[in-house]
Amino acid sequence: MKYKSQKIALVYFAVAMGLFAIQVLGGLLAGWIYVSPNTLSELLPFNIVRMLHTNSLVVWLLLGFFGAAYFLIPEESEREIHSEKLAYLQLLILVVGTLGVVVTYVFNLFEGHWLLGKEGREFIEQPKWVKAGIVVAALIFLYNISMTVLKGKKTAITNILLLGLWGLALLFLFSFYNPHNLALDKMYWWYIVHLWVEGTWELVMASILAYLMLKLTGVDREVVEKWLYVIVAAALFSGILGTGHHYYFIGTPGYWQWIGSIFSSLEVVPFFAMMAFAFVMVWKGRRDHPNKAALLWSLGCGTLAFFGAGVWGFLHTLHGVNYYTHGTQITAAHGHLAFYGAYVCLNLAIISYALPVLRNRDPYNQVLNMASFWMMTSGMVFMTFVLTFAGTVQTHMQRVLGEYFMDVQDSVELFYYMRFGAGLVVVLGAILFIYSMAVPRKEIIEAGSAETPAE
Amino acid sequence: MSQADSTHPPGALPGELMMWVLIISELLVFGAGLLAFMGVRLTDPVGFAEAQSHLHRTGAALNTGVLVTSGYLAARAYLWRGVGARPKARLALAGAAALGVVFLIIKGAEYADKAAQGIAWDTHPFFTFYYLLTGFHAAHVVAGVVLLLLVAWKDAPRNIEAGAQFWHMVDLVWVLLFPVIYLLG
Numbered sequence: 001m002k003y004k005s006q007k008i009a010l011v012y013f014a015v016a017m018g019l020f021a022i023q024v025l026g027g028l029l030a031g032w033i034y035v036s037p038n039t040l041s042e043l044l045p046f047n048i049v050r051m052l053h054t055n056s057l058v059v060w061l062l063l064g065f066f067g068a069a070y071f072l073i074p075e076e077s078e079r080e081i082h083s084e085k086l087a088y089l090q091l092l093i094l095v096v097g098t099l100g101v102v103v104t105y106v107f108n109l110f111e112g113h114w115l116l117g118k119e120g121r122e123f124i125e126q127p128k129w130v131k132a133g134i135v136v137a138a139l140i141f142l143y144n145i146s147m148t149v150l151k152g153k154k155t156a157i158t159n160i161l162l163l164g165l166w167g168l169a170l171l172f173l174f175s176f177y178n179p180h181n182l183a184l185d186k187m188y189w190w191y192i193v194h195l196w197v198e199g200t201w202e203l204v205m206a207s208i209l210a211y212l213m214l215k216l217t218g219v220d221r222e223v224v225e226k227w228l229y230v231i232v233a234a235a236l237f238s239g240i241l242g243t244g245h246h247y248y249f250i251g252t253p254g255y256w257q258w259i260g261s262i263f264s265s266l267e268v269v270p271f272f273a274m275m276a277f278a279f280v281m282v283w284k285g286r287r288d289h290p291n292k293a294a295l296l297w298s299l300g301c302g303t304l305a306f307f308g309a310g311v312w313g314f315l316h317t318l319h320g321v322n323y324y325t326h327g328t329q330i331t332a333a334h335g336h337l338a339f340y341g342a343y344v345c346l347n348l349a350i351i352s353y354a355l356p357v358l359r360n361r362d363p364y365n366q367v368l369n370m371a372s373f374w375m376m377t378s379g380m381v382f383m384t385f386v387l388t389f390a391g392t393v394q395t396h397m398q399r400v401l402g403e404y405f406m407d408v409q410d411s412v413e414l415f416y417y418m419r420f421g422a423g424l425v426v427v428l429g430a431i432l433f434i435y436s437m438a439v440p441r442k443e444i445i446e447a448g449s450a451e452t453p454a455e
Numbered sequence: 456m457s458q459a460d461s462t463h464p465p466g467a468l469p470g471e472l473m474m475w476v477l478i479i480s481e482l483l484v485f486g487a488g489l490l491a492f493m494g495v496r497l498t499d500p501v502g503f504a505e506a507q508s509h510l511h512r513t514g515a516a517l518n519t520g521v522l523v524t525s526g527y528l529a530a531r532a533y534l535w536r537g538v539g540a541r542p543k544a545r546l547a548l549a550g551a552a553a554l555g556v557v558f559l560i561i562k563g564a565e566y567a568d569k570a571a572q573g574i575a576w577d578t579h580p581f582f583t584f585y586y587l588l589t590g591f592h593a594a595h596v597v598a599g600v601v602l603l604l605l606v607a608w609k610d611a612p613r614n615i616e617a618g619a620q621f622w623h624m625v626d627l628v629w630v631l632l633f634p635v636i637y638l639l640g
Contacts, residue, residue, distance in 0.1 A: 230476050237480045262487045
């Protein structure tokens with residue numbers, strides 16, 4: 001660790017890992033409710049479990065991004081973070097907000113209250129006071145990292161990272177605008193949900209991946225930067241108008257069907273480029289970096305993001321297809337592999353890389369870490385296949401033959417059992433990952449295997 | 456071309472990499488749009504032919520000439536700049552931009568005429584594609600005019616090259632749109 005303020009990242013990653021555990025356990029519970037629908041139906045209804053599952057995912061991924069920014073910006077800018085105090089204050093606000101959200105959701109407090117009650121728009125259900133807190137925390141964060149970058153060295157990696165983080169914070173402001181017209185509500189809602197994961201988050205992903213490739217493979221910075229610019233251009237070119245693939249049948253004009261279909265089909269391009277980037281860098285790289293686990297997660301990130309976000313996204317992005325598949329288990333299959341591949345793997349990659357550095361150790365517990373990659377990945381890929389089959393059967397029975405929803409659900413029950421099994425493997429993998437990161441035991445896998453030491 | 460080529464080391468990509476990325480992306484989008492147009496046309500050839508008869512083929516043919524001439528001027532500008540004829544190059548870029556504006560005026564007249572006939576984007580699937588494709592293209596012409604004026608002002612050879620690259624793409628897209636939308640019977 002070259003700069004002492006990088007230490008901030010450690011706390012962010014720790015909180016992120018805590019929420020990661022809650023998220024996958026919530027997912028496991030939700031998966032069980034699919035199998036046995038009356039489980040906890042009075043105490044903790046499915047809609048609340050699902051809300052906790054998705055919200056904790058988003059929050060821990062964001063905390064991971066913040067941690068990654070605090071970790072890599074000092075190294076890139078070659079100076080300490082502007083204010084450590086502000087960074088911890090930001091985390092405190094976010095933790096209080098998160099606890100407030102959980103308590104409000106679980107006990108359904110202040111229902112309907114304009115300031116304290118939950119707002120009921122998927123993913124942005126947070127009560128208004130929490131939203132305000134998020135904005136304050138985001139402002140603190142942006143101020144803190146922007147000051148650091150402005151005073152220090154500017155690199156393509158920090159520029160793109162800042163662009164992505166500023167963009168995602170500004171887009172969140174749309175969560176305060178809630179039109180009464182349901183079609184308009186959804187239109188603006190996608191400004192956050194879509195333009196986050198298929199726009200600004202991709203910029204964050206590309207820049208963190210570029211940083212990891214730079215460190216792990218030792219390829220020249222100019223080469224990495226050229227790739228980075230091409231990826232970012234492709235992401236913004238396709239992703240912004242790709243928002244149209246959410247405007248097919250929600251009351252927006254019909255021309256969105258073509259704009260959405262064409263531009264969102266191209267969204268596969270940046271994900272393919274990121275996968276190609278990761279592999280080409282590893283092939284070209286001369287450095288034999290000892291942190292094999294971080295490399296595995298990075299390559300896994302590019303590959304699984306390409307399949308989950310790219311291929312599984314394209315599967316149902318054309319409006320003629322989406323007319324039938326909309327909101328079936330096909331969507332769930334895509335959502336799981338896309339988030340896992342693109343953003344979960346990315347966070348786990350930077351955590352795997354950063355934690356040994358932050359704790360001033362050689363890479364540790366690499367075998368456990370890599371085992372956790374294969375457990376989580378095989379569990380998630382199996383879940384994706386299972387849900388894709390379930391979704392195909394569901395689409396045919398429900399949308400083509402027109403059978404009743406609950407009858408169709410009974411027919412795909414077997415898939416839900418298998419999904420629960422796959423989820424269990426993912427949870428075990430996640431616990432193994434957290435353990436391998438939190439409890440260092442063995443310092444190096446095999447002595448002398450690395451020729452170039454880690455930095 | 457020989458003077459211009461000498462500015463690039465042998466084997467190197469002529470022009471800006473990012474501009475090529477943009478050009479390929481644009482061609483993919485317009486190509487996909489044209490494919491979709493022809494696909495939907497198969498489902499209703501009679502309706503598409505009827506809708507097409509409302510278009511101004513002469514105006515569009517004229518516009519093709521305007522845009523290709525404009526592209527020629529942009530290419531000349533780059534060559535002239537390469538041999539140090541800066542005022543001449545700037546004049547050619549201004550001329551190219553002016554022809555871009557002429558294109559927009561003719562196109563605007565065509566849109567106004569459609570509106571007067573009560574034709575809108577949802578009158579027929581043909582017109583959905585007509586407005587989407589030519590509308591997106593016209594937006595690129597606007598961007599191109601701004602870009603040409605910008606590189607006439609900041610007239611480094613690299614800049615003029617990038618501007619001309621973009622402008623040729625706008626040209627090329629029109630040359631693809633014109634036969635498929637206006638002429639294909």
